[in-house]
Amino acid sequence: MGTLHGLVFPINALPGCQLVKEGIDRISFDADVKSEAVIRYYERVDADLLFYFSDIVIQAEAMGAKIKFAPDAMPCVSETAQEIISPSPSRVGRMEVNARVLRRLAGVFPHKLRSTLVYGPFTVAGQVAGEQNVLRATIDNPDELEGLLEKTLECAIDYGRYLLDAGADVLWVSDPLSALLPPELFPRFAGDYLARLFAIYPGPTALHICGDTSAMIEGMIETGARGISFDQCMNLLAVEDRVPENIIIIGNLDPVEVVEMMNTEQVAAQTADLVSMMGIKPNFALSTGCALPPSTPMDNVMSFVEEGRSRLALLAPHAEDLAALAATVHKGDRDGAATLVKRVLNRRIPARSIIGSGLMRAVRKASARYEYRLCFLPEVLLIVDAFYQGYKCLETKIDAGREGTPQIVLGTVKGDFHEIGKDLVRIMLEANGMRVLDLGVNVDGARFTEAVRLFGVSVVGLSAFTTAARRQLSGIIDQFRQEGLSHVSILVGGAAVSEKVARDVGANGYGRDAVEAVKMIENILKRSRASNDDRKHPEAFSSVKS
Structure with a gap:
């Protein structure tokens, strides 16, 4: 290798x-x-x-x-060669x-x-x-x-x-x-x-x-x-099966949008996510999707390397078991998924690793292949079924999402009865220690606003799979504004939604998939906690400002 x-x-x-x-x-x-x-x-x-x-x-x-x-810039060609030279490198x-x-x-x-x-x-x-x-x-x-x-x-x-x-x-x-x-x-x-x-x-x-x-x-x-x-534009999950095991897959954190432009914590989080997906592969090397720009902050480069090495080391002892679980789920084998989850739990593999690098990896691979038109909905549904079967064996290990006041409200909007995407977001949020109130499907605006008032949550996720459901989004978001709930961050997602749709309906963000939605919600809650800390300790905030 x-x-x-x-x-x-x-x-x-x-x-x-x-x-x-x-x-x-x-x-x-x-x-x-x-x-x-x-x-x-x-x-x-x-x-x-x-x-x-x-x-x-x-x-x-x-x-x-x-x-x-x-x-202050990399060298570039100013004029093509008038005559071709055959150089000797040492000269x-x-x-x-x-x-x-x-x-x-x-x-x-x-x-x-x-x-x-x-x-x-x-x-x-x-x-x-x-x-x-x-x-x-x-x-x-x-x-x-x-x-x-x-x-x-x-x-x-x-x-x-x-x-x-x-x-x-x-x-x-x-x-x-x-x-x-x-x-x-x-x-x-x-x-x-x-x-x-x-x-x-x-x-x-x-x-x-x-x-x-x-x-x-x-x-x-x-x-x-x-x-x-x-390159960073490539989804490695979609192409990994085309690369023989004796050839190393190298990649592919975004050098600009992530390593150059994000902060160190965000770089670490993006690195950890890439490792959770690809680190179980025996032929993987962690790198960037291209050369880092000269202006990339040094702390960010260090964060990438340190977090990447740490995450790979944590995953290495369990990589073979998690790879077997991910492959079983990706085959749509429900019974096999449950059996393997129980087996890896007995081997004391952390529940979050089982979800992230085992169960969820299979679903994300299906999503990537579906996007590339390498598989179709019947296969995806079987994979999701296997995911749920395995996840049931873990529910008692992940109780953070069931105790205490909800932090997030999720629901599929009125007229829409699709729940796969919403459920994946909920499961990933709970796996990351967040408390979720899932209102289910066919939810109207009044139920969303009622839940927000009752529990004081600051984040709401609206899912819309159909075109008819998409038309409900702007009305629900307007209802939040009209009822004095403008402080609530509203994220939208689902098959009928795009980034443009999110902007048009007045949403605060768009989650292209469950992973992206969870990252956005984590960032919103983190900012909310920081804001609350500032209000609790105004003297500290004043000293920072001065």
Whole structure:
């Protein structure tokens, strides 16, 4: 399976630029400055696989393209190559810089794995000759394009060997432009060249292609890469069955929306969720869906790595049992689900792990496959039935949702008798220690507002599966406002609802699925508790403001 299994690492080391006073332009040319930035970065970020701060244009530059450098931005192509050069990496200044940084990393972190970052022949061809020109040439001038690809492949092979000789342990190749190829053209213009590139190294290799690669997964596997790095837009649950067990699934926390833009607690929560789904796979490595932007907060990067490693360690002793449970539920085997839940309980596996990485994983995988049109409603219903059968064996272990005053009110709106989605939200909320009042189905606005007044809850979830039910949402939400309950956060979800519908009806949020709904509710309750604490201790709030 190779040495990538079980590793935790973000792709590249670009946030390291924050740790030196020099700009990215200077870092790109100075081995001492780049080494200082990268070493400081990995002294803080305890990653299992180390990169050397690479940019995407380095091979195109060596082949003759003109590059624009700036202190506060990554290098980019300013002009395509007028003449194609066949470079020798040891004589290319910036390639030699990266080799020197790899040697420094080997000296400072001798027990860590180090990686190349080589760019695929098709991507480099696009930078050398112009991306649109290359894409057009796949149809109107394929022979000439293949001549160019032979040259960019030669450069990639020479550069890859040079970095491996400098101390890299992993041959990592990124080929983002190839994502724009039609699947039937991927082998001819990208896959075959990548296969020849990976053939130079018998050790661990990885291929990353940005964007939605669902149509070319088999082509990526045929390159011979021993690990496939998936973009953050890919739902790993939907594609995992297409990846053989001897190939590592690498991914795929969102580097921008999550790691760069969220706070440390949110990064940890998103990381924990990804691990709960994928950590039971024997061929999984936890990483980001692409390179982290240079501006990513260091605390967030550290949170990702630390939380990821901790969660994987907690899950590891139970991974095989939980994987068996998840597979049984996903087959729709109700009796088998109940039997396995009892078995894993006897082995003292925590109830939340049983739900998250066993039962709920199966349902979320069904949801992902349904979204990709890989399965249909009859199969989903059987999976949900198996989920419930297993969950019944756990109900006595999860009593937080049944004792005390409710914190959340849920219900399917009037005229709608569908309850699967709502029930999944309730179960997940209860599994996470929240108290829920479930009003059931066919609930009118008066029952919702009555429950809110009776229990003083601050969050209401409205579910609508049908188009007719969707029309009820705005009226129910207006009723809350008219009755002086504007402080209540109202979330909507269900098959008939979208983010646009949520905005149009005046909801405070939209839960695309049960997992997203639970995260939103957790955040609302957390903010509510913080607000209550401020009111209880106004002097503390005043001191913070001052």
